[in-house]
Amino acid sequence: MKYTSSHWGSYQFEPGGPLMPLASDPDPSRIGRGWASASQDRQSRILRPAIRQGWLDGDKGRNRCGDSYVEVSWERAISLAAGALGDTVEAHGNGAVFGGSYGWSSAGRFHHAQSQMRRFLNLAGGCVSSRDTYSHAAAEVMFPHILGLSNKAFQDQMTAMPLVAEHCELLLAVGGISRRTAQITSSGTTTHEVGPWLEQMRAKGTRIIELSPARGDGATEWLSIRPGTDTACLLALAYEIHAAGLADEAFLARYTSGWETFRDYLTGAADGTPKTADWAAPICDLDAQVIRDLARDLAGSKSMIAVAWGLQRAEYGEQPLWAGLALASIIGQIGQPGTGYAFGYGSTTPVGRAARLIPWPSMPQGRNPVDDYIPVARIADMLLNPGGAYKYDGETRIYPDIKLIWWTGGNPFHHHQDLNRLEEAWTRPDTVIVNDHSWTATARRADIVLPATAPLEREDILMNRRDPTLLWMSRYHAPVGDALDDHEIFARLSQQMGFGDAFTEGRDTEGWFAWLWERSQEVAKTHGFALPDLNSFRAEGRFDIPDAAETRIALGDFVADPEANALATESGRITLANEWIGALGLPNCPGHPTWMEPTECLTRAQPDEFHLVSGQPDTRLHSQNDRGSEALADKIKGREAASFHPDTAAALGLVAGNMVRLYNERGACLAGVRLNDGLRRDCVFLPTGAWFDPQTVNGARLEVHGNPNALTRDVGCSELSQGNTAHSCLVRAEKWTGVVPDLTIDTPPVKAS
Ligand SMILES: Nc1nc2c(c(=O)[nH]1)N[C@H]1C(S)=C(S)[C@@H](COP(=O)(O)OP(=O)(O)OC[C@H]3O[C@@H](n4cnc5c(=O)[nH]c(N)nc54)[C@H](O)[C@@H]3O)O[C@H]1N2
Numbered sequence: 148m149k150y151t152s153s154h155w156g157s158y159q160f161e162p163g164g165p166l167m168p169l170a171s172d173p174d175p176s177r178i179g180r181g182w183a184s185a186s187q188d189r190q191s192r193i194l195r196p197a198i199r200q201g202w203l204d205g206d207k208g209r210n211r212c213g214d215s216y217v218e219v220s221w222e223r224a225i226s227l228a229a230g231a232l233g234d235t236v237e238a239h240g241n242g243a244v245f246g247g248s249y250g251w252s253s254a255g256r257f258h259h260a261q262s263q264m265r266r267f268l269n270l271a272g273g274c275v276s277s278r279d280t281y282s283h284a285a286a287e288v289m290f291p292h293i294l295g296l297s298n299k300a301f302q303d304q305m306t307a308m309p310l311v312a313e314h315c316e317l318l319l320a321v322g323g324i325s326r327r328t329a330q331i332t333s334s335g336t337t338t339h340e341v342g343p344w345l346e347q348m349r350a351k352g353t354r355i356i357e358l359s360p361a362r363g364d365g366a367t368e369w370l371s372i373r374p375g376t377d378t379a380c381l382l383a384l385a386y387e388i389h390a391a392g393l394a395d396e397a398f399l400a401r402y403t404s405g406w407e408t409f410r411d412y413l414t415g416a417a418d419g420t421p422k423t424a425d426w427a428a429p430i431c432d433l434d435a436q437v438i439r440d441l442a443r444d445l446a447g448s449k450s451m452i453a454v455a456w457g458l459q460r461a462e463y464g465e466q467p468l469w470a471g472l473a474l475a476s477i478i479g480q481i482g483q484p485g486t487g488y489a490f491g492y493g494s495t496t497p498v499g500r501a502a503r504l505i506p507w508p509s510m511p512q513g514r515n516p517v518d519d520y521i522p523v524a525r526i527a528d529m530l531l532n533p534g535g536a537y538k539y540d541g542e543t544r545i546y547p548d549i550k551l552i553w554w555t556g557g558n559p560f561h562h563h564q565d566l567n568r569l570e571e572a573w574t575r576p577d578t579v580i581v582n583d584h585s586w587t588a589t590a591r592r593a594d595i596v597l598p599a600t601a602p603l604e605r606e607d608i609l610m611n612r613r614d615p616t617l618l619w620m621s622r623y624h625a626p627v628g629d630a631l632d633d634h635e636i637f638a639r640l641s642q643q644m645g646f647g648d649a650f651t652e653g654r655d656t657e658g659w660f661a662w663l664w665e666r667s668q669e670v671a672k673t674h675g676f677a678l679p680d681l682n683s684f685r686a687e688g689r690f691d692i693p694d695a696a697e698t699r700i701a702l703g704d705f706v707a708d709p710e711a712n713a714l715a716t717e718s719g720r721i722t723l724a725n726e727w728i729g730a731l732g733l734p735n736c737p738g739h740p741t742w743m744e745p746t747e748c749l750t751r752a753q754p755d756e757f758h759l760v761s762g763q764p765d766t767r768l769h770s771q772n773d774r775g776s777e778a779l780a781d782k783i784k785g786r787e788a789a790s791f792h793p794d795t796a797a798a799l800g801l802v803a804g805n806m807v808r809l810y811n812e813r814g815a816c817l818a819g820v821r822l823n824d825g826l827r828r829d830c831v832f833l834p835t836g837a838w839f840d841p842q843t844v845n846g847a848r849l850e851v852h853g854n855p856n857a858l859t860r861d862v863g864c865s866e867l868s869q870g871n872t873a874h875s876c877l878v879r880a881e882k883w884t885g886v887v888p889d890l891t892i893d894t895p896p897v898k899a900s
């Protein structure tokens with residue numbers, strides 16, 4: 148039996164046979180069904196190195212979005228790419244090179260695209276990098292201040308799901324817990340246990356209350372909250388618990404700081420507005436009595452406040468995180484088995500996984516001599532405002548002047564918001580170089596396109612510190628076209644630029660596998676077990692870590708002994724009011740959890756506006772596998788499906804299968820119509836990830852494939868975290884009765900030679 152792995156799961160196959168989910172996986176992802184077809188689709192794979200015509204003609208980027216390409220040899224492509232980098236560095240320095248290159252690339256320890264790229268760029272003198280993620284930037288910046296832990300460290304100690312199943316009576320899932328998103332694990336997974344875990348809880352009679360604009364598949368009760376208003380609801384729950392005399396004052400006194408300040412805000416002593424259930428109800432569009440009952444039940448049960456990642460991908464996204472933590476502190480059950488506060492259950496597979504964490508080695512990237520960076524979602528701001536000032540995590544910083552962008556293993560024309568604005572920004576640098584295996588919207592907006600192999604075309608090792616199994620990944624099919632591994636591409640570029648030996652250290656791919664495996668064996672030894680030699684592992688294909696189960700309780704050590712295990716916050720405790728944040732004086736991130744009405748929110752919308760929820764797609768990982776069979780079968784007339792409540796659809800004159808135009812002042816897109824009575828009547832759900840395909844239709848700009856980032860807004864959560872705000876977006880909708888334009892992204896942009 149051969150194996151391979153991906154962010155959506157692991158697969159077994161016999162040579163020449165189909166790719167089958169690992170037999171030991173209890174709940175395989177549907178995403179894998181579209182993997183092999185996407186990987187072998189010659190209409191979307193980049194077959195040969197390609198150069199943008201306008202760049203060859205010296206257009207300086209003016210026609211970067213929408214140009215055609217000429218294919219060239221690898222020798223020419225390597226020479227042009229190395230030349231462009233060398234010239235940029237010589238003329239402007241390495242501070243003019245942007246290598247932030249955010250994106251998920253693929254699983255597999257050695258062929259991790261960004262690691263290979265950073266190793267190369269660091270040897271070339273470095274580049275401007277990026278901080279934080281599109282997933283949870285607000286948490287990455289906030290948690291160190293309010294919890295004294297990085298987001299990663301907090302995830303590492305997240306209370307294990309089996310403990311929740313055993314002890315928790317009431318799970319409040321703010322933003323839901325969905326099997327849709329629990330398909331995925333960054334770096335690869337061999338198992339999917341969130342679905343079975345939720346079933347176990349439901350069977351036991353645990354109440355799982357989902358606070359969400361969309362009913363998911365995991366909860367037992369649904370509170371259909373207006374998007375963007377969770378902070379108001381969480382504050383009201385805290386207020387009602389306190390007003391009923393049910394706040395755990397002993398917990399607050401021993402484990403938190405700033406309670407008095409926060410309490411004065413809750414009661415209205417500070418601002419004249421008590422944050423009662425009656426106050427929150429009209430903001431959140433919930434019944435005040437439902438909020439009061441929930442407050443009483445939370446305080447009277449063993450309860451867990453679980454916040455989903457998506458909540459903080461919004462304007463003021465720091466607030467629901469912090470308000471959830473404050474609510475859990477008032478309930479006072481943090482640090483006990485199965486109760487307290489969690490972030491991200493179900494947002495990906497391994498959050499709360501009861502598995503031992505093993506710090507496996509990775510490809511060394513060297514050191515980046517350039518210390519400049521941007522918060523990841525400020526890419527368009529950076530390109531549009533070189534030299535401009537912005538705030539981030541307590542600092543005032545200056546945007547660099549970028550002349551060359553190198554992107555590997557990510558798709559900004561998928562992941563960024565307001566893509567029409569990004570297109571404008573993207574024309575500014577002199578050169579854009581992209582490595583990818585597919586003609587994504589980003590590859591179609593590069594000057595030099597370097598075709599990388601896809602994961603099914605190569606061997607690698609699945610080693611994920613959060614996963615209980617190691618797999619030897621075998622090649623499933625031969626490389627399509629002339630694709631080369633990213634490692635080989637950067638090795639050739641390094642050779643061209645005169646530091647080939649430093650890049651390879653004399654090793655070929657086999658040599659690096661041996662290098663990684665030797666270090667893995669050492670790591671295993673320090674964790675009390677032995678790995679087989681590489682050849683045996685390769686022959687067997689699979690190694691299951693012994694005694695892999697390990698349960699943890701978030702903040703358990705701190706609660707057991709808050710003096711000995713003080714948190715690394717300003718007070719050593721959980722900060723319910725934070726003096727450092729407060730002293731920054733930011734209007735968009737005050738010093739304690741605060742309700743602020745987002746700029747785009749149904750509380751202030753026109754009657755014909757809807758809230759756009761653009762969550763993760765069920766059929767693919769972001770934009771990956773969008774041209775595979777599973778994603779294609781889910782589309783309507785080849786377009787992404789937008790879901791509407793049946794009553795809403797009827798009012799708009801829409802039936803399932805129609806086409807709809809969604810629009811706002813930033814853009815417009817077409818989507819198919821699907822009905823969902825588990826969605827609020829004032830919301831539209833359009834998943835992310837359909838390949839961005841903007842066209843001019845009847846003289847107006849129209850994205851024709853159903854990409855929500857044609858509509859979303861590109862501002863930071865606040866000047867503290869600067870995270871993306873994809874979920875704060877209002878749109879209008881109208882039936883599309885015109886001709887449905889052909890897609891352009893289903894054929895390569897290459898000129899016939
Ligand atoms: N509206 C809206 N926007 C969102 C979100 C949302 O919820 N709503 N979610 C956001 C979030 S949380 C995230 S994480 C981002 C995700 O954004 P991305 O991570 O940028 O999305 P992916 O489609 O996974 O892009 C990975 C790219 O890597 C390429 N790739 C895969 N393997 C390899 C390889 O081996 N070598 C090379 N060179 N390339 C490879 C793939 O072809 C693909 O183009 O999107 C964000 N954008």
Ligand SMILES: Nc1nc2c(c(=O)[nH]1)N[C@H]1C(S)=C(S)[C@@H](COP(=O)(O)OP(=O)(O)OC[C@H]3O[C@@H](n4cnc5c(=O)[nH]c(N)nc54)[C@H](O)[C@@H]3O)O[C@H]1N2
Nearest residue numbers: 282322328331358359374375456457494762763764768769
């Ligand atoms: N199938 C699949 N799974 C994935 C991914 C994928 O591409 N495909 N991507 C992975 C990645 S990179 C990430 S970061 C995670 C993200 O996982 P999450 O952040 O947990 O999920 P999203 O789908 O991004 O967020 C959308 C959901 O958030 C909720 N929501 C949105 N706005 C609001 C709001 O204002 N209030 C409330 N209460 N709820 C709201 C809704 O329930 C909506 O369904 O998913 C991962 N899992």
Ligand SMILES: [Mo]
Nearest residue numbers: 280281282283
């Ligand atoms: Mo993400």
